[in-house]
Amino acid sequence: MLRLKSPNELPIGIFDSGVGGLTVVRQIHRALPHEDLLYLGDTARVPYGTKSPETVIRFACEDAQFLVEKKVKAIVIACNTASAWALPALEREFALPIFGVIQPGSLAAARQTRHGRVGVIGTSATIRSGAYERAMHALDPALKIFTRACPLLVPLVEEGWTNHAVTRAVLREYLAPLLKQNIDTLVLGCTHYPLLKPAIRRVVGAGVALVDSAASCADFVRARLRGLALTATARRRGGKIHSFVTDEPDRFAQLAQKFLALATEPAHKAELPTWSGK
Ligand code: DGL
Numbered sequence: 001m002l003r004l005k006s007p008n009e010l011p012i013g014i015f016d017s018g019v020g021g022l023t024v025v026r027q028i029h030r031a032l033p034h035e036d037l038l039y040l041g042d043t044a045r046v047p048y049g050t051k052s053p054e055t056v057i058r059f060a061c062e063d064a065q066f067l068v069e070k071k072v073k074a075i076v077i078a079c080n081t082a083s084a085w086a087l088p089a090l091e092r093e094f095a096l097p098i099f100g101v102i103q104p105g106s107l108a109a110a111r112q113t114r115h116g117r118v119g120v121i122g123t124s125a126t127i128r129s130g131a132y133e134r135a136m137h138a139l140d141p142a143l144k145i146f147t148r149a150c151p152l153l154v155p156l157v158e159e160g161w162t163n164h165a166v167t168r169a170v171l172r173e174y175l176a177p178l179l180k181q182n183i184d185t186l187v188l189g190c191t192h193y194p195l196l197k198p199a200i201r202r203v204v205g206a207g208v209a210l211v212d213s214a215a216s217c218a219d220f221v222r223a224r225l226r227g228l229a230l231t232a233t234a235r236r237r238g239g240k241i242h243s244f245v246t247d248e249p250d251r252f253a254q255l256a257q258k259f260l261a262l263a264t265e266p267a268h269k270a271e272l273p274t275w276s277g278k
Pocket residue numbers: 016017018020021046047048049050078079080081082122123126154189190191192
């Protein structure tokens with residue numbers, strides 16, 4: 001007899017512009033080990049961080065539509081750029097819980113800051129959106145927020161130069177104006193930056209708290225799914241991770257190991273629907 005899956009047993013869909021979102025997958029897998037995760041990396045169209053808001057929103061709608069067609073119970077936008085621009089559109093267009101990374105990262109920063117001076121780094125599109133400032137000021141209007149776009153960091157991480165003299169020099173250059181403002185907390189507002197944590201720590205010193213938006217997002221998603229009574233029932237086996245990419249899956253395999261630090265099954269090729277509005 002055909003048994004319909006209860007919504008709790010459906011996977012959580014997670015999408016990103018490419019492989020970077022696997023930092024979020026890794027944290028969600030840690031926080032919710034029994035959940036099946038379905039990851040979509042739009043590797044054919046990465047990066048989103050240099051694109052216009054209209055393009056990012058259209059791509060995000062196509063990514064979400066793909067996951068909805070795969071029957072997920074909730075969607076996590078792992079990409080900071082897509083979270084910054086597309087969350088309201090996705091919430092309007094799709095009738096399932098959708099979580100971005102900006103709100104959880106902002107909550108964590110507002111909680112951690114000691115003197116109310118917070119730095120935010122991200123892609124050009126994320127910083128231009130003002131989404132982190134809006135989210136943090138909604139939590140505490142007195143916070144002083146200093147932002148900096150760091151467009152060179154994504155390619156450096158993808159090149160594997162996470163602990164390279166060039167990367168450290170680039171980080172010093174990008175972070176100097178924020179440090180001059182005496183920030184006590186720094187939000188790593190991009191999927192790729194958790195891999196730069198040790199290098200960033202060396203530049204900012206021990207006195208600045210680092211907020212990893214991937215880790216904050218995982219804790220937030222766990223709390224929200226519990227609140228909605230949508231978590232999977234605990235089973236003995238761990239949750240499975242299935243990945244789809246829009247470009248050739250081969251390159252994904254090499255990078256996935258770095259971002260996920262877990263063995264994964266090979267990714268499948270995804271054909272995305274064309275978004276023309278509903
Ligand atoms: N995933 C993007 C983000 O977190 C970084 C890579 C890109 O520009 O697409 O903003």
